[in-house]
Amino acid sequence: MKGNVHLYTGNGKGKTTAAIGLAIRAAGAGMKVFIAQFIKGRHYNELSALEKFEGQIVIKQYGRDCFIKNEPEEADRMAARRGFDEVEKIVMEGAYDMVVLDEINIALYYELVDISEVAMMIKKRPEHVELVLTGRYAPQSLIDLSDLVTNMDEIKHYYHNGIEARPGIEY
């Protein structure tokens, strides 16, 4: 079965949650899934939940969760660099049927990872590997390389009403 490239972008809520949902569905069908979270480096509640899928879903973080409102530092670059090298190897080996690169678009936007390397990985991957890319600010070249692209558009968000991120809902 040929794998496709999914891209979930836009400023609305639902990108990472959709990727988690895809991972769960794939696991339900007996597929093996690797989830790489770029930028993020904090304990999210999905991590606890995904522990139930030990041996089927592996999740790893390659970020420090702290630069988003500032400029990335050298440590952020190194974390993303190490992350991409690891994920690229995992994709190429083909042992996982689905590989999620969560927030890869943010890593690209801040130039922590190079678009030409991501493009190369997409093109050269084993044919059966399904890729799921997320994050706002997807570059046009990545849209061109993807088979399925959904733009999650924020129509309304309760953040604007002063409601803060809540455990179990946002993380």
Place this chain on the structure above:
Amino acid sequence: MKGNVHLYTGNGKGKTTAAIGLAIRAAGAGMKVFIAQFIKGRHYNELSALEKFEGQIVIKQYGRDCFIKNEPEEADRMAARRGFDEVEKIVMEGAYDMVVLDEINIALYYELVDISEVAMMIKKRPEHVELVLTGRYAPQSLIDLSDLVTNMDEIKHYYHNGIEARPGIEY
């Protein structure tokens, strides 16, 4: 903690998967989740995966999965009707912290369920209950009643390249 109303609509892939992802995250935080799937009545792979969360996530289907390309029949109406009555009761009892009404927008679009009843349920529910509504064609009145609305916009879909729905990816 006050619950909010999420609405995921639009013609792009990611609505149900985002709801499943939200359910998983909520379960990871110890919340109890009820997922009602309207219209759908087929075995989706997420059902197998969610069995791992027995006692925390309950999923139930109230559809026959067959009318989408035709007109709904009496049996579809009855299934949706029974579904909404059950879900309304579950929401009002407040025993579940999150209740997902998957494809409720489609049920509304085909007038299997009445918008005034959904509006009433939203307004009168126990304050802590988080609601997650999905499906394309969300009516404006539901957008108005929701706290968070994401429109999932299809930019590209591999269906258009003749690729059919695949187990583990679409269902």
